[in-house]
Amino acid sequence: MRAADEAEAAVGRRVAAVWRIESARIVAALARDVGDVGLAEDLAQDAVLDALRQWPVDGVPSSPGAWLTAVAKRKAIDGWRRRERLDERYAAMAWDLESRVDDGVPWDPDTIDDDVLRLVFISCHPVLAPEAQVALTLRLIGGLTTEEIARAFLVPHSTIQQRIVRAKKTLRAAHVPFEVPERREYPERLSSVLGVLYLIFNEGYAASAGEDWMRPELSLEALRLARSLAALVPREAEVHGLVALFEFQASRFGARTTDTGDPILLPDQDRTLWDRTLIGRGSAALARQDALGRGRGFYGLQAGIAECHATAVRAEETDWERIALLYEALGRLAPSPIVDLNRAVAVSMAEGPAAALRIVDGLVASGRLAGYHLLPSVRGELLARLDRSDEARAELLEAARLTGNERERAVLLRKADALP
């Protein structure tokens, strides 16, 4: 590679790093000034192209984020100037914005935080479909390129591009204002933001498509965004619960797969590979939630369960009694047969198989998990522990018939075969 090309490539990487760090603030600051998130993002992208041309020649400015913002604002002004002959309104907008272009001045931390928060709420606005909220959040708040988002979700690049273009149009058509929701709708809107981050994290944690069992980069991005959000709204208890949940789950990434990519389940994981830094951060986040004195919600309760696993040095030391109680609380808050099934597993570890079987039989009678392979799988395990081998065998074979996963089927058949 020629030296000039190499220098250009180095600047390209530098621009990418600056963009990742500053994009949310750049787009947020622009959105406040031009009043349109879609336009703000387009202007910021144009400014990045300018940076790629100019920085190799002029050097990288001392405050790169402010430079990009100022250039983008000038582009907005130029655009309006070209249209002012058609409409006087544009002249006024250009004049107004011109008075507020401040080249190279660092951010005012308080204003910019508010702007970023507005951007978060807009990206997760309820007028958008969940997949549009996810794409827009990763694009505007995470600063990911459409290629990166497409790769993370294993869909064609054009699909993500269209999704983002449509999302911007939807926001414009719905006249969604650039503001933090008012008190009345705040809890619901915040929970929609948390839901979007939860969706992103889980897509990476248990990939729903593709060959990999998980895609840690996507989950780590959700973790990063959740930590940012917690810094923006530190008084919101459930944000800390969400952060804690992500920290605990992410702490196990290094231990969840074999060298060949096969899943390793929790009891069999090498716990020395768990990331102690993240576990510590998870506990700290939960402590922050508890300190706010409003109790734990949907995410905080799940984080509490994850913490029980994360802080058990050996699988045998797991506090199953506590886990069973947390599942019970979770089941009351957000009733779900899956939660009940998980509670049954915890009860079987804490109190024994007979108590757990009563819960599972209740689930069978309700018919709510009909066709779900883990129901006969768990029931089979419990019956096996109660020495009811013939019934256990029938359940395990039924589970093997129902599962869609080949590896899991093999394990179930082996278990059935090993019964006395």
Added chain:
Amino acid sequence: MKYMLIMRSNDEAVEAYEEIPFEQIIEQMGRYNESLIEAGVMAAGEGLTDASEGVVVDFSSTPPTVTDGPYGETKELFNGFWILQVSSREEAIEWASRCPLGPGSKLEVRRVTELSDFPQDNEWIQKEAQWIADAERAKADE
């Protein structure tokens, strides 16, 4: 990936710091740390007390010698570190260059090793895994 930013300062930096009001240093560093937290990249970080409180254990001789700080010939002292969870080397460098430090101070940017950095077929890596498994089995049998 994780990177460690390792802070080192020489006498010039230490003297310059003595000129600046302590409140101001705390505020600048606080703002920097806040920006790391807000960006969701801060994994860990600690500062160290004065080197005069430390000792150095030198392995040049057997047995190693223990000397009180601040370590004689040493020109640059290790004062603290950050561990950042970022997506690229450039991002780590970009964060490092924003740290409010002055002349005489340096930040070394080093990637933290991950399990995949070690050869999995290495005898000692495998042995270590075996030791851990044995120890856990022994504890379970108690």
